Amino acid sequence: MSFLNSLNITGSALTAERFRTDIILQNIANQNTTRTEDGGPYRRKQVVFREQELSFDKVLGNAVKTNKNGSGGVIVEEVVESQEAFVPVYDPSNPDADENGYVQMPNVNSAEEMVDLMAATRAYEANVTALNITKSMAMKALEIGK
Numbered sequence: 001m002s003f004l005n006s007l008n009i010t011g012s013a014l015t016a017e018r019f020r021t022d023i024i025l026q027n028i029a030n031q032n033t034t035r036t037e038d039g040g041p042y043r044r045k046q047v048v049f050r051e052q053e054l055s056f057d058k059v060l061g062n063a064v065k066t067n068k069n070g071s072g073g074v075i076v077e078e079v080v081e082s083q084e085a086f087v088p089v090y091d092p093s094n095p096d097a098d099e100n101g102y103v104q105m106p107n108v109n110s111a112e113e114m115v116d117l118m119a120a121t122r123a124y125e126a127n128v129t130a131l132n133i134t135k136s137m138a139m140k141a142l143e144i145g146k
Helices: 002-029 056-064 112-145
Strands: 045-051 072-080 087-090 104-105
Touching: 002 045, 002 072, 002 104
Parallel strands: none
Antiparallel strands: 045 072, 087 104
């Protein structure tokens, strides 16, 4: 049963990191977007993770089995918008320019997004490796029964 628990934890991490990657790619795609539904420039989004808590039934089952493992993986808690200031760029020919000729550009930094993307990719790869190791251990355990 602990193999299944390990697979569930790793699977939740893979799902969360994939979602984080999608948000980072959305930030990169919108780094020059000056108009949104809210009327202003695009705001950078960030993903907040939270440890996945087990349900009451699972906690009760763990207590009965005397298994003290309370970890259930990770979930996306929320997606928050960055409150950093927009970047003013002088471009009087832009239709979104103010009376002084400045356009408010999104608060997305390409370098920061690329670093976040690399971190998300490495975390995803680490979880794939953990999944493969768990799968290999399960296969070895099944070979013992032959």
